[in-house]
Amino acid sequence: MPRTFVWHPSRGPKQTAKNELTTGKVRIRQVRSGIGHSWRMNRTLEAIGLKHHQDEVIKQDSPSLRGQLKQVRHLIEVEPVEE
Numbered sequence: 001m002p003r004t005f006v007w008h009p010s011r012g013p014k015q016t017a018k019n020e021l022t023t024g025k026v027r028i029r030q031v032r033s034g035i036g037h038s039w040r041m042n043r044t045l046e047a048i049g050l051k052h053h054q055d056e057v058i059k060q061d062s063p064s065l066r067g068q069l070k071q072v073r074h075l076i077e078v079e080p081v082e083e
């Protein structure tokens with residue numbers, strides 16, 4: 001029987017940061033596991049290139065990447081990369 005999602009007010013970020021990063025590259029770090037989340041979130045993490053908890057990838061910022069990051073924003077941290 002699949003686990004039913006229950007929203008807990010104390011879990012996850014209260015607010016997410018504004019999309020100020022529009023050019024350059026970003027470092028994406030997975031800070032929470034995908035276990036217990038929907039298959040869509042796990043597939044999104046795989047599509048970004050994150051394979052496991054505490055994994056990091058550096059990607060070129062784009063609108064499509066922003067959409068993926070928005071789907072799993074409670075599982076990751078994003079910061080700009082200074083070149």
